[in-house]
Amino acid sequence: MPLRTLRLGVTLLAVVVALALPFTLSNFRLFQFTQVFIYAISLLGLNILTGYNGQISLGHGAFYAVGAYTTAIMLDKWNVPYGWTIPVAGLLCLVAGFLFGIPALRLEGLYLALATFALALAVPQILKYFENWTGGSQGIVLSKPTAPWGLRVNPDQWLYFLTLAVLLLLFVLATNLLAGRTGRAIVAIRDNPIAAQAMGVNTALYKSLTFGVSAGYVGVAGALSALAVAYVAPDAFNVFLSITFLTGIVIGGLASIWGAIFGALFIQFIPNWAQDIAKAAPWAIYGIFLIGFMYAMPRGIAGAIRLLTARAWRPRAEPSGAAPGSPR
Amino acid sequence: MRTRGILCVLALALGVAAATLPLAAETIGVTATEIKIGNTNPYSGPASAYGTIGKVIGAYFKKVNDEGGVNGRKVNYISYDDAYTPPKAVEMVRKLVEQDQVAALFQTLGTPTNTAIHKYVNQQKVPHLFVATGATKWNDPQHFPWTMGWQPNYQTEGRIYAQYILKNFPDAKIGILYQNDDYGKDYRKGLHDGLGEANAKKMIVMEQTYEVTDPTIDSQIVNLKNSGANVFFNVTIPKFAVQAIKKAHDIGWKPTHFLNNVSSSLATVLKPAGLEASRGLITALYMKEITDPQWKNDKGYQDWVAFMKKYYSEGALDDQGNAFGYTVAQAMTLVLKQCGNDLSRENILRQAESLKNVELPLLLPGIKVNTSQTDHAPIEQEQLAKFDGERWATFGELYDAAKK
Numbered sequence: 194m195p196l197r198t199l200r201l202g203v204t205l206l207a208v209v210v211a212l213a214l215p216f217t218l219s220n221f222r223l224f225q226f227t228q229v230f231i232y233a234i235s236l237l238g239l240n241i242l243t244g245y246n247g248q249i250s251l252g253h254g255a256f257y258a259v260g261a262y263t264t265a266i267m268l269d270k271w272n273v274p275y276g277w278t279i280p281v282a283g284l285l286c287l288v289a290g291f292l293f294g295i296p297a298l299r300l301e302g303l304y305l306a307l308a309t310f311a312l313a314l315a316v317p318q319i320l321k322y323f324e325n326w327t328g329g330s331q332g333i334v335l336s337k338p339t340a341p342w343g344l345r346v347n348p349d350q351w352l353y354f355l356t357l358a359v360l361l362l363l364f365v366l367a368t369n370l371l372a373g374r375t376g377r378a379i380v381a382i383r384d385n386p387i388a389a390q391a392m393g394v395n396t397a398l399y400k401s402l403t404f405g406v407s408a409g410y411v412g413v414a415g416a417l418s419a420l421a422v423a424y425v426a427p428d429a430f431n432v433f434l435s436i437t438f439l440t441g442i443v444i445g446g447l448a449s450i451w452g453a454i455f456g457a458l459f460i461q462f463i464p465n466w467a468q469d470i471a472k473a474a475p476w477a478i479y480g481i482f483l484i485g486f487m488y489a490m491p492r493g494i495a496g497a498i499r500l501l502t503a504r505a506w507r508p509r510a511e512p513s514g515a516a517p518g519s520p521r
Numbered sequence: 522m523r524t525r526g527i528l529c530v531l532a533l534a535l536g537v538a539a540a541t542l543p544l545a546a547e548t549i550g551v552t553a554t555e556i557k558i559g560n561t562n563p564y565s566g567p568a569s570a571y572g573t574i575g576k577v578i579g580a581y582f583k584k585v586n587d588e589g590g591v592n593g594r595k596v597n598y599i600s601y602d603d604a605y606t607p608p609k610a611v612e613m614v615r616k617l618v619e620q621d622q623v624a625a626l627f628q629t630l631g632t633p634t635n636t637a638i639h640k641y642v643n644q645q646k647v648p649h650l651f652v653a654t655g656a657t658k659w660n661d662p663q664h665f666p667w668t669m670g671w672q673p674n675y676q677t678e679g680r681i682y683a684q685y686i687l688k689n690f691p692d693a694k695i696g697i698l699y700q701n702d703d704y705g706k707d708y709r710k711g712l713h714d715g716l717g718e719a720n721a722k723k724m725i726v727m728e729q730t731y732e733v734t735d736p737t738i739d740s741q742i743v744n745l746k747n748s749g750a751n752v753f754f755n756v757t758i759p760k761f762a763v764q765a766i767k768k769a770h771d772i773g774w775k776p777t778h779f780l781n782n783v784s785s786s787l788a789t790v791l792k793p794a795g796l797e798a799s800r801g802l803i804t805a806l807y808m809k810e811i812t813d814p815q816w817k818n819d820k821g822y823q824d825w826v827a828f829m830k831k832y833y834s835e836g837a838l839d840d841q842g843n844a845f846g847y848t849v850a851q852a853m854t855l856v857l858k859q860c861g862n863d864l865s866r867e868n869i870l871r872q873a874e875s876l877k878n879v880e881l882p883l884l885l886p887g888i889k890v891n892t893s894q895t896d897h898a899p900i901e902q903e904q905l906a907k908f909d910g911e912r913w914a915t916f917g918e919l920y921d922a923a924k925k
Contacts, residue, residue: 221619225612318732321702330702332607332633334640422608424637429607431567468602475602476565 196506211357220349224421225461227349230356231417232457234363236441237450238410243439244448245371246403247383249302252309254435255316256286256408258427260415265333265425266326275338275420279359282416283409290408294401313435317427332426335419356417363410368450370406379403380448411438444486446495455494459486550624551864555597556857558582559617561629566604571630573836574653575600577846578628580833581854591857594864599623607637614638618647625650625869627853628671628846632656632703635668643667648870650856651849651899655783656707660898669873669897671849673807675704675781677922679711681805681903682779684920686724686752687716690777694726696750698741698765700757701730708756708781726750731761739768746774753778759786763794770798780804782903788812788839791908800910805903805920809883811844815912821882848883852890852899855879887919896923 215223239253263282267273273281293312300308320327327333340351370376381389382396390396419425437460445456467478490497550557562575582596590596599621603610610629617623618641625648629635632654639658642649643665651671652659659670686693697712699705709728713721727748729741738761745753746769753776755765762784769778780802784790787810791799809816816822825847829836836843857864859872876899879890890899901922906913 219619221615224615228608228612318734329706330633332636334636418608422611422637423640424607424611426607426633426636428567428605428631428633431606433566433604434606 196502199502199506208361215346215350215353220347223349223353227353227356227421228418229454229457229461230353230360231414231421232438232441232460233453234356234360234417235411235414235438236445236456237363237367237453238407238414239438240442240445240447240449240453241367241371241379241410242403242407244442244446244452245376245383246379246400246407248297248400248404249306249439250309250407251306251432251435251439252312253408253411253438254430254432255309255312256290256411257415257418257434257438258316258320258425258430259289260286260412261419261425261430262320262327262333262415263412264416264419265335268335269328269333270326279413279416283413286412286415287405287409289412291401291405293408294404297404298397298400310432310435313432316430320427320430327425327427330427332424332429335423335425337423338420352417352421356421359413359417363413364450364453367410371450375399440483442493444483444493446493446497446499449493449495449499451498452493452495459494548624548863548865549622551594553594555595556591556864557597557599557621557623558853559614559621559623559626560598560600561603561610561613561617561634562600563605563630563634564602566606568605568631571605571653571842572602573840573842574628574630574846577829577833577836577843578850580836581828581847581850584828584832585854591854592861596854596857603631603634605631605634607633610634611637611641614642618642618645623647624864624866627651628653628849630654635659639665639668646866648866648873650869650873651852653845653849656703660896662895662897667870669892669899671852671899672845673782673805673900673903673922674898675707676711676714677901678782678805678903679708679713680715680922681905681920682754682803683712683715685803685905685917686779687720690752693724693752693777694748694750695724695752695754696726696745696748696776697728697754698738698745698757699728699730699754700761701732704783705730705756708754712754731757733758735761738764742768742774743772746772751776755780755784757781757784759784759789762790766790766794766798766802770795778802782806785810785906785913786812786839786841787912796910799908802908804906804908804913806885806906806913806915807888807900807903808841808844808848809885810913811841811883812839813912825883844883848881851881852876852879885915891923898923 214226235253235257239250242248242250260282263285264278267278267281268275297305297308321329337348338351339348340346378389378394378399381392381394382399386396441456441460442452444459446452463482464475464479467482468475471478560575560578562572563569564572564575579598579600582598585591586595599617601613601616603613614626617626626642627650630653635652635654646667649668651669653671655672655675657674657676659668697709699709716724727745727750729744731738731741742765755762755778757765762780778801782805785804785806809819809822811822825844826838828847829838829843856869856873860868874892874894876890876892881890885904888900888902892899902919904915904919905917906915
């Protein structure tokens with residue numbers, strides 16, 4: 194299968210490039226790419242829920258915050274080695290997401306979006322309320338982790354590698370999850386819940402589980418962001434963050450693993466470019482980018498690439514280029 | 522194994538090369554013709570109203586450059602949007618320090634955003650001057666020698682009111698309304714500290730809070746009135762200050778009303794609340810309130826208006842933020858001038874630490890900027906003022922936090 198070989202080749206090439214970056218880029222750029230990876234993890238998490246399972250969430254910033262604060266509190270209050278805080282943050286968010294997913298079962302589409310939006314609105318205030326733990330609006334200042342085992346890399350490089358490793362692990366897990374039975378069930382629920390149920394899929398359980406897994410991914414990303422920024426505060430997790438995530442998955446490509454990377458690159462770099470282009474109206478420029486992208490690539494960047502490669506490989510295929518199992 | 526060894530050596534070599542780069546350059550952020558000054562401001566997001574401060578500072582440096590710059594060098598002011606979020610502030614400040622290589626950071630705005638970069642800038646030894654926040658922690662030269670505050674902090678102001686109350690209303694029954702965040706709590710702490718523990722317990726009869734997202738604070742005002750308080754310490758931002766003044770007036774509650782400096786604007790608070798209802802309010806000032814008619818013919822005010830018209834015509838003339846940014850930019854320009862030809866980071870910090878009795882045109886007469894190696898709080902003086910239905914009439918002596 195030449196297409197598959199190509200995909201493997203591109204993936205390997207991307208990994209090699211990612212491994213080489215720390216030795217060619219400045220620490221500041223590395224920090225930016227670390228943030229791209231962190232965003233990519235959350236976008237992948239949100240994409241599992243929204244892209245594959247069809248549940249729209251405007252509140253994933255809340256799980257990001259829970260992940261970040263889990264790490265911050267564990268480091269600040271109990272001096273837990275930071276490595277342990279990442280899986281704990283992920284698990285905690287997985288459980289929280291699963292529990293939130295149960296009442297969310299009753300809500301469909303836009304109603305769910307609104308319910309999750311409430312979550313995003315509430316979280317900054319809840320964080321301020323538990324001041325003894327969260328430090329209130331002052332937040333918690335952390336120390337940047339340094340490389341273990343006497344590795345000769347600086348903290349920025351170490352964080353980059355750590356985030357990259359977590360990203361790769363979570364990408365492989367997501368690929369496996371979505372490629373198998375579970376993945377088919379998740380997509381089937383999105384495409385036709387009644388048919389899925391008739392086929393014996395426990396829709397309630399799968400929907401809640403998907404919510405949990407999705408929140409868990411975002412929680413891990415939040416934990417990594419707390420380490421990278423070395424500070425958490427309620428102002429970092431406002432409503433805009435959740436909207437940014439949704440923007441990221443739509444731009445990157447719904448129901449696409451790779452879309453998460455493209456979306457992350459977009460939400461990290463486009464606002465900065467917009468600011469460089471026009472100081473006076475960066476958000477207007479950002480808006481133009483957004484509209485331009487959506488107009489040129491209605492299925493996101495990943496969708497466009499899929500379409501192009503499909504055309505190149507099978508020039509006489511149907512113009513839609515849609516392969517079985519691809520998103521709507 | 523061998524490749525890893527080579528990679529490690531390569532990493533080390535690059536690391537060393539990167540570490541020595543700044544040493545190779547003469548002075549970071551400075552050439553024969555320009556000085557790079559970095560800034561972050563919330564041009565978007567929930568606090569974007571403050572963004573005008575970042576813009577007016579840019580306009581002021583443009584004026585400085587038009588007039589020949591500082592000792593022949595133009596100020597290259599680079600200001601990025603941090604949307605008032607800590608992660609973005611970290612990213613943008615790292616960009617300023619590591620990529621743009623600014624000589625100093627100046628007036629980075631916001632308490633959470635500055636907290637996020639506090640450690641970093643001190644590790645990098647970048648002057649982090651005149652930060653735009655009222656928190657107390659910026660004056661800590663022992664642990665954070667590169668960071669310096671600017672305005673009087675909220676706790677100081679709270680203590681000023683406490684002293685005045687103790688002196689003039691020893692039997693006061695105090696009711697407090699404050700915003701439920703670090704800004705409100707700082708004021709509250711200042712008042713408590715100033716009264717002393719025993720007095721605070723005895724005199725404060727009720728404390729009410731509100732959330733910045735609340736639609737109204739009417740019920741809090743009614744509660745405060747019913748508590749029998751005869752002194753009202755009003756720690757609210759302009760929107761709620763208007764409501765509080767109006768409501769207290771409407772329900773016939775006439776306490777001695779202390780209004781925090783944050784909401785002392787005639788244009789945005791007292792006029793909307795009603796000048797009659799505002800009569801008798803007491804506040805603490807360190808700047809000229811630009812919408813106060815008593816400064817109409819003041820030279821400092823008129824110069825500022827002329828500057829605004831020429832360099833920042835889209836900026837509002839009733840926004841105190843524009844006077845604030847103008848004033849702090851004047852202080853920064855002075856620091857750069859004092860540096861002479863030595864614009865190393867060490868010297869910029871040293872000069873910022875050696876401001877002695879500096880008076881600026883929009884500070885209240887008598888208020889002086891003072892700094893030293895052990896004093897990183899430039900403005901520590903304030904004066905009480907009472908609203909007489911038309912203007913803020915200052916009274917009493919200047920309060921100086923540095924002397925107490």
